[in-house]
Amino acid sequence: MEEKEISQAVIGRLPRYYRYLKDLKDSGKERISSQELSRIMKVTASQIRQDFNNFGGFGQQGYGYNTNYLYEEIGKILGLDHVHNMVLVGAGNLGQALVKYLKFKKSGFNFICAFDINPQLFGQTVGGIPIRPLRELKDYVDANDVDIVVLTIPKSDAREVAHSLTRTNIKAIWNFAHIDLELPASIQVENVHLQDSLMKLSYNIHRNSISPDDDQ
Amino acid sequence: MEEKEISQAVIGRLPRYYRYLKDLKDSGKERISSQELSRIMKVTASQIRQDFNNFGGFGQQGYGYNTNYLYEEIGKILGLDHVHNMVLVGAGNLGQALVKYLKFKKSGFNFICAFDINPQLFGQTVGGIPIRPLRELKDYVDANDVDIVVLTIPKSDAREVAHSLTRTNIKAIWNFAHIDLELPASIQVENVHLQDSLMKLSYNIHRNSISPDDDQ
Numbered sequence: 001m002e003e004k005e006i007s008q009a010v011i012g013r014l015p016r017y018y019r020y021l022k023d024l025k026d027s028g029k030e031r032i033s034s035q036e037l038s039r040i041m042k043v044t045a046s047q048i049r050q051d052f053n054n055f056g057g058f059g060q061q062g063y064g065y066n067t068n069y070l071y072e073e074i075g076k077i078l079g080l081d082h083v084h085n086m087v088l089v090g091a092g093n094l095g096q097a098l099v100k101y102l103k104f105k106k107s108g109f110n111f112i113c114a115f116d117i118n119p120q121l122f123g124q125t126v127g128g129i130p131i132r133p134l135r136e137l138k139d140y141v142d143a144n145d146v147d148i149v150v151l152t153i154p155k156s157d158a159r160e161v162a163h164s165l166t167r168t169n170i171k172a173i174w175n176f177a178h179i180d181l182e183l184p185a186s187i188q189v190e191n192v193h194l195q196d197s198l199m200k201l202s203y204n205i206h207r208n209s210i211s212p213d214d215d216q
Numbered sequence: 217m218e219e220k221e222i223s224q225a226v227i228g229r230l231p232r233y234y235r236y237l238k239d240l241k242d243s244g245k246e247r248i249s250s251q252e253l254s255r256i257m258k259v260t261a262s263q264i265r266q267d268f269n270n271f272g273g274f275g276q277q278g279y280g281y282n283t284n285y286l287y288e289e290i291g292k293i294l295g296l297d298h299v300h301n302m303v304l305v306g307a308g309n310l311g312q313a314l315v316k317y318l319k320f321k322k323s324g325f326n327f328i329c330a331f332d333i334n335p336q337l338f339g340q341t342v343g344g345i346p347i348r349p350l351r352e353l354k355d356y357v358d359a360n361d362v363d364i365v366v367l368t369i370p371k372s373d374a375r376e377v378a379h380s381l382t383r384t385n386i387k388a389i390w391n392f393a394h395i396d397l398e399l400p401a402s403i404q405v406e407n408v409h410l411q412d413s414l415m416k417l418s419y420n421i422h423r424n425s426i427s428p429d430d431d432q
Contacts, residue, residue, distance in 0.1 A: 011419050015412035019394065042396075078415045079422035093313035100309045101410070103394070109414055147421065171421045174414065178235065178319070180258075190417040192410065194317070196231035198325055198390065199294045201406040203227050205363065205387045206295035 006054050013051055014074055016041070021071040033064035080107055085146050086174075088114040089161055090153035091121050091131045094176060098150060099127040109148070113140060117157075137161070141168045148172045155179040222270050229267055230290055232257070237287040249280035296323055301362050302390075304330040305377055306369035307337055307347045310392060314366060315343040325364070329356060333373075353377070357384045364388045371395035 020041055024032060038045035052058050055077055058070050075081060086104075088095045091114045098104070099111045114131045116122075121131045132140065141149070149170050151158055158177030165173070165187070172188040175181055178196075181189055236257055240248060254261035268274050271293055274286050291297060302320075304311045307330045314320070315327045330347045332338075337347045348356065357365070365386050367374055374393030381389070381403070388404040391397055394412075397405055 006423075008416075011416055012412075014419065015409070015415040016396075018415065019412075077419065079418040080415065082418070082422065084418060084421075093316045094310075097309035097313040098410075103411060104414065107411065107414070109418075148417065172417050174417055180232075188417055188420040190413050190420075192408065192413055193231070194314075194408065195319060195323065196228075196235075197406050197408055198320065198323070199231040199234065199296065200224075200227055201364065201388050201390055201404055202295040202298070202300060202325075203230065203293065204404040204406070205300075206298065207222075 010051050010054055013043075014078055017048075017051070018071065018074045018078065018080075021067055021074065024067045025071050029067050031064050031066050037065070083108045083110060084148055085144070086111050086148040086150055087137070087141070087146050088126075088129075088150045088152065089116075089134065089137060090151060090176075091116040091118075091126055092152060095150070095152035096126045098152065099129060111150075112144065112146070115140075134161070138164055138168065141165065141170055146170050148174055150174045150176070151181075152176045226267050226270055229259075230294055233264075233267070234287065234290045234294065234296075237283055237290065240283045241287050245283050247280050247282050253281070299324045299326060300364055301360070302327050302364040302366055303353070303357070303362050304342075304345075304366045304368065305332075305350065305353060306367060306392075307332040307334075307342055308368060311366070311368035312342045314368065315345060327366075328360070328362070331356075350377070354380055354384065357381065357386055362386050364390055366390045366392070368392045 020037070024040075034045040034048045037048055041048075055073070058065055058073055086109055088099055088111055091099075095114065095116075099114060104111075111127065111129050113129055114126055115134045115137045116131055117134045119133070122133055124131050140146070146168075147170065149165060149172070151161065151173055153161065155178045158175070158179050158181065162173060162175075162181045162183060166184055170187060172190070173181060173183065175189055175191045176194070178193060180191070183189055236253070240256075250261040250264045253264055257264075271289070274281055274289060302325055304315055304327055307315075311330065311332075315330060320327075327343065327345050329345055330342055331350045331353045332347055333350045335349070338349055340347050356362070362384075363386065365381060365388070367377065367389055369377065371393045374391070374395050374397065378389060378391075378397045378399060382400055386403060388406070389397060389399065391405055391407045392410070394409060396407070399405055
């Protein structure tokens with residue numbers, strides 16, 4: 001497959017295609033046209049073709065897409081044919097909920113260890129993985145094959161932890177702390193800012209009540 | 217303040233301004249120029265001015281922005297001068313973590329009740345709010361002032377629950393179910409698709425390992 005620079009907007013749409021294709025595949029649908037996919041997903045067929053053309057197509061003229069093949073190929077593009085080892089930093093409520101979320105495991109995202117600063121948690125387990133003292137994080141990451149660090153700690157601590165990881169071999173931080181992290185380009189960051197999401201919702205609620213005729 | 221159609225891209229940036237302004241305000245910084253804000257937030261000063269001009273400005277030539285005023289005004293635009301009542305649907309790990317997350321409450325987002333299908337949870341509480349049977353949701357929503365329904369249930373159940381809420385007075389759904397909901401325009405939806413976020417991260421990890429010279 002050709003390598004070219006793909007926009008983050010296209011990348012951001014791939015998981016949604018992947019999700020719809022899984023449902024189609026699971027429901028026994030073997031092939032689908034871009035028009036049909038367009039109707040189900042509520043995006044234009046032209047958008048779908050353009051998105052897929054970034055990766056060299058996938059369709060056959062007059063046949064459409066083979067759902068299973070397309071599902072597998074998008075999975076490979078997303079790197080889902082790899083297993084990713086993850087460690088949790090911050091074994092509070094949100095962190096523990098993420099560790100226990102089984103669907104991540106099904107997609108090859110495996111939590112292997114958790115870290116916290118609360119001594120009462122040391123030696124305990126969550127979702128079958130041990131909780132260790134945060135001060136052991138760097139050594140653990142250096143000694144083990146860790147791909148992704150999941151940060152669910154207060155913003156006051158997040159910057160320091162992220163900084164301590166800059167000279168390790170981790171590939172990415174999945175950041176739930178309510179702060180923007182500054183990291184070298186070799187470490188990918190994906191933010192989940194729950195409060196920002198809620199504020200956006202709040203804006204749209206009140207905008208809607210001010211001018212009810214506006215559309216989305 | 218003038219009302220005009222503001223793009224969702226601008227709205228999506230407001231919570232980040234709000235967050236930085238809170239930090240500036242809390243650190244005792246009384247005023248700030250767009251250049252200084254630009255440097256801290258790593259967006260162009262021109263972008264900042266354009267974003268704020270959507271709401272009629274806020275700045276004074278030669279003075280810059282009063283951080284406290286700007287913080288308050290953006291808060292009002294985001295609707296944060298209102299209290300929002302929320303109910304949780306799905307009192308599993310993620311749902312319980314969200315209820316216990318105190319920062320939402322500080323921003324005026326109050327969970328008032330939780331619902332689940334698990335009879336063992338009925339009558340229990342989480343974070344001080346009761347957990348009731350899901351079948352009582354519609355009646356509860358009709359009898360109480362509920363602004364936002366937070367959906368943390370499997371995708372197989374999410375569509376039906378969302379549908380049951382279409383003829384109620386709720387204003388929004390904050391959707392964590394891994395599915396796209398179809399709702400009337402009167403109900404705002406904000407999705408938090410954790411798996412999509414993780415897949416995007418995975419893509420960027422592997423893209424990075426294929427062509428290490430690409431920039432973000």
